[in-house]
Amino acid sequence: MDDDTVIYAGVEAIRSTALAVQCLVDSREIWIPRSQIGDDSEVQDSGDCGELIVTEWFARKEGLPPGVCEHGHTNWHFLADETWCYGPFRYES
Secondary structure: OOOOEEEEEEEEEEEEOOOEEEEEEOOEEEEEEHHHEOOOOOOOOOOOEEEEEEEHHHHHHOOOOOOEOOOOOEOOOOOOOOOOOOOOEEEOO
């Protein structure tokens, strides 16, 4: 996955199809296209629970909460010192 990603902890996959997985993320049921789920994600199919890795683009498009890196930077913002923090970015509800 070439895009920046966001990691959501404690996610449960409710159901899945060949093209998408429906997950419970931050108390919301959301369909996630498989193309937007990282290969290293623990959540890939119905019944899976754990860390879900999705592209930052998809998380922003769906209005999911931003992740935070180990330095406390959110991945939604260019930093004041004109640098980017490359994460990984995590969100835990």
